[in-house]
Amino acid sequence: MTELLKVENLRTYFETERGTVKSVDGISFEVRKGEIFGLVGESGSGKSITGFSLIGLLDANGKVQPGSSIKLAGREIVGLPDQELRRIRGREIAMVFQDPMMTLNPVLKIVDQIAMAIRAHEKASDQEVRRRAVEALARVRIVEPEKKIDQYPHQFSGGMRQRVAIAIALLHKPKLVIADEPTTALDVSVQADILKEMKALVAELGVSMIWISHDLATVSQISQRIAVMRRGEIVETGTVAEVLGQPQHPYTQGLLDALPSRARPGELLASATTESSGPIVLDDLAKTAPKAADGAFVQVDDVDMVFERAVGRVGRFTQKFGIGQPSHAVHAVKGAKLTIAQGEVLGLVGESGSGKSTLGRIICGIYTPTAGNVTVGGRKVREGQRKLGTGVQMIFQDPYASLDPRRTIFQSVADGPLAHGLTTRRDARAYVNRWLKAVAFDPALADRYPHQFSGGQRQRIAIARALAMQPELIVCDEPVASLDVSIQAQVINLLIELRRTLNLTLLFISHDLSVVRHLCDRVVVMHHGKIVEEANVAQLFEAPQQPYTKMLLDAVPKLAV
Amino acid sequence: MGDADMSDVIIKDNFESAPPASAWRDFWRVFFRNKVATIALGVVLVIVLVAIFAPFITPQDPYDLRSLVLRDARRPPGFVGANGMHYLLGTDSQGRDLLSAIIYGLRISLEMGLIAGAVAFTIGAIVGCFAAYAGGRFETFIMRLVDVQLSFPAILLAFVVAALLGQGKGQLILALVFAQYAYFVRTAHGAASAERQKDYVQAALSIPMSGWFVITRHILPNSLPPLIVVATVQVAAAISLEATLSFLGVGLPPTEPSLGMLISNGFQYLLSGRYWISIYPGVALIILIMAINLVGDQVRDQLNPRLRK
Numbered sequence: 001m002t003e004l005l006k007v008e009n010l011r012t013y014f015e016t017e018r019g020t021v022k023s024v025d026g027i028s029f030e031v032r033k034g035e036i037f038g039l040v041g042e043s044g045s046g047k048s049i050t051g052f053s054l055i056g057l058l059d060a061n062g063k064v065q066p067g068s069s070i071k072l073a074g075r076e077i078v079g080l081p082d083q084e085l086r087r088i089r090g091r092e093i094a095m096v097f098q099d100p101m102m103t104l105n106p107v108l109k110i111v112d113q114i115a116m117a118i119r120a121h122e123k124a125s126d127q128e129v130r131r132r133a134v135e136a137l138a139r140v141r142i143v144e145p146e147k148k149i150d151q152y153p154h155q156f157s158g159g160m161r162q163r164v165a166i167a168i169a170l171l172h173k174p175k176l177v178i179a180d181e182p183t184t185a186l187d188v189s190v191q192a193d194i195l196k197e198m199k200a201l202v203a204e205l206g207v208s209m210i211w212i213s214h215d216l217a218t219v220s221q222i223s224q225r226i227a228v229m230r231r232g233e234i235v236e237t238g239t240v241a242e243v244l245g246q247p248q249h250p251y252t253q254g255l256l257d258a259l260p261s262r263a264r265p266g267e268l269l270a271s272a273t274t275e276s277s278g279p280i281v282l283d284d285l286a287k288t289a290p291k292a293a294d295g296a297f298v299q300v301d302d303v304d305m306v307f308e309r310a311v312g313r314v315g316r317f318t319q320k321f322g323i324g325q326p327s328h329a330v331h332a333v334k335g336a337k338l339t340i341a342q343g344e345v346l347g348l349v350g351e352s353g354s355g356k357s358t359l360g361r362i363i364c365g366i367y368t369p370t371a372g373n374v375t376v377g378g379r380k381v382r383e384g385q386r387k388l389g390t391g392v393q394m395i396f397q398d399p400y401a402s403l404d405p406r407r408t409i410f411q412s413v414a415d416g417p418l419a420h421g422l423t424t425r426r427d428a429r430a431y432v433n434r435w436l437k438a439v440a441f442d443p444a445l446a447d448r449y450p451h452q453f454s455g456g457q458r459q460r461i462a463i464a465r466a467l468a469m470q471p472e473l474i475v476c477d478e479p480v481a482s483l484d485v486s487i488q489a490q491v492i493n494l495l496i497e498l499r500r501t502l503n504l505t506l507l508f509i510s511h512d513l514s515v516v517r518h519l520c521d522r523v524v525v526m527h528h529g530k531i532v533e534e535a536n537v538a539q540l541f542e543a544p545q546q547p548y549t550k551m552l553l554d555a556v557p558k559l560a561v
Numbered sequence: 562m563g564d565a566d567m568s569d570v571i572i573k574d575n576f577e578s579a580p581p582a583s584a585w586r587d588f589w590r591v592f593f594r595n596k597v598a599t600i601a602l603g604v605v606l607v608i609v610l611v612a613i614f615a616p617f618i619t620p621q622d623p624y625d626l627r628s629l630v631l632r633d634a635r636r637p638p639g640f641v642g643a644n645g646m647h648y649l650l651g652t653d654s655q656g657r658d659l660l661s662a663i664i665y666g667l668r669i670s671l672e673m674g675l676i677a678g679a680v681a682f683t684i685g686a687i688v689g690c691f692a693a694y695a696g697g698r699f700e701t702f703i704m705r706l707v708d709v710q711l712s713f714p715a716i717l718l719a720f721v722v723a724a725l726l727g728q729g730k731g732q733l734i735l736a737l738v739f740a741q742y743a744y745f746v747r748t749a750h751g752a753a754s755a756e757r758q759k760d761y762v763q764a765a766l767s768i769p770m771s772g773w774f775v776i777t778r779h780i781l782p783n784s785l786p787p788l789i790v791v792a793t794v795q796v797a798a799a800i801s802l803e804a805t806l807s808f809l810g811v812g813l814p815p816t817e818p819s820l821g822m823l824i825s826n827g828f829q830y831l832l833s834g835r836y837w838i839s840i841y842p843g844v845a846l847i848i849l850i851m852a853i854n855l856v857g858d859q860v861r862d863q864l865n866p867r868l869r870k
Binding site: 017364365366392393394396397398401402403404405406407411415416419420462465469 | 587590591759760761763764765766767768769770771774778779782783
């Protein structure tokens, strides 16, 4: 195979107010014809900036440094005038972005967006454009393309939108497609389809592709060769089998060890056994832990949740006379029934829109269910936000959003216990410090603000905030979904340790089956608002009963080594 | 390769280094990079200082009628009076030193603008945040009220209120606040509605914290940046509004000569060649408002995340 793209000593620096940021610092690699080349790394590793550098789409303060070389089919493209670059962009190098919501213009019909892409490089009549648009959509397996081209992006699902974005990227039969986390925003089942189709398309059209992702499993499935990036440099490169099978660099090894799918369920993950911010100190907190007891500690009975679209008075009036749209109710949760025993970790699994987060928020008392009720320890979770008891606490997905940027760590953790009399103003320091130590967070840093900490540290603060309320149940809503793998491993380890000593009762909501398998005792699977299957972890993963569960398990990308 | 080696590699990646310098210091560092805004800020500070220490700076106390020499009325800039007084900017129709009058006028204008701005800010921030937090009918009622008010020109509202209440400092401040609080409510409501949806507010409510706590400790502090921007603009607007009202004769009483009244006093002499009585107070007003607006522009650029580089 001959090489199509040869990158040598690529350096991309950004001038910022804090000085020069060396996002990409001297990387070299080549992509062969017809090959899918995987570029893996955690956030901030420079993998996306590499992609943007190749296509010349850097922000104004970013610059490919002199001495860098990017050769596309033997032609140097560093230093080409903008006009030349524009000719290459879309025609010879095309790009697919992560979020299909953002890349398609919501006010333009699909056919018009495709027309713009076609006419950027050549003249075409309206008929010609339509014909090619239909062809392009058919190529990415969109059914009824003749009808679909006249629709708007909002009428498409996430997976279909990403297919359209891919179709547009392939319009001019480019030599190279750069796909930046193209399946990250999609559900696993959709991701599995797109991975398969992309592979087939690349083979069919003979294009080359750079697949940028943080997810080792998907990259290992789709690409032939990969490069692992870290802090602007490539630490290791080779075939999938070489790099992931016998990693040479400790960083690659660490990334692999951090994957819960490679560890025995319930065990601490290898990569994070030494914590830089200190050990988990639980003091005598374990004494306060409740004894494990059988039976239903948390009971959810026939919970229904219907979200009515707010139509307002005018809407109701027009409906009455049949001229408005009928009211549009979303039945998010249908007759959900589940129990959690004291000291148990229950996994709640489902794809986006399955109603799992809604159910979590109902159990937490943030939403009041339309029907049915929830009891914790025999007492009803009271209705309405303000009257809610302190017995159920919640940990949110995004640690960047769930801490008030203008309150110190101490304040954030102390607010709740102070308001509910769990501690006094005089003892608050000691009280908060105990819980911060329990999540391996240095209490000396408690007077700083959230923006000074990384995602993993913030998520541990959020966990401390929940623990400090001494809850009977903690609802964790995708607590590790937005974290890099190695940070994810640290948070998972923390949860395992806390759970062991404090005998916590957890409801763990997640779309990531490998994390659920690692952490939970029992799993409940939700689909379209209904609970479809409930089983012990081992049972569910080894012998799923329902077709939906089977499909979900099959769709999970596995490390192909 | 040993275990320690491995974990070291990963941990270094995931923990950000020591926190950056404080946001406050950063703010001023960026601010001072804009030369025009820095000069404008200097001008505002000088004017404020001059206004505060007016009695010690001005060559004459314009309120002290004994010090006025009627013979020296309407003298041009640079005139040296009978008692040896040097009138740098000339005198007005009562023989008052114009420079002293302008400095005292600035003092009153600034006082009016700042007090009215502060009161409107407070009312607006509280009402706006409460409306956003409470939602439902309360929110609808308040916001529609504000919408109705915003559909009238501020000058018209202020004029009506000032005319109804009569002359006086307190009355004028009331009129200015009435004309301007709606802008603050709008801004506070917009910012607070956005904050209301965020996870950290949900987190606080799920603890649960009381509504009052959530508003005062979470929503309000996080809604401040846009309010501060509006405040700078509105203080400048309040000063010009006050000058307008005083010029039209419904503002301050003659015993409290603000810039607007000075301009109005000199107005009748403008065509007789005695331009200085009106022009110099006008220039002072323009410099003040422009300087405040330039500072406000820079603050807005810095606090608006969309314009951030």
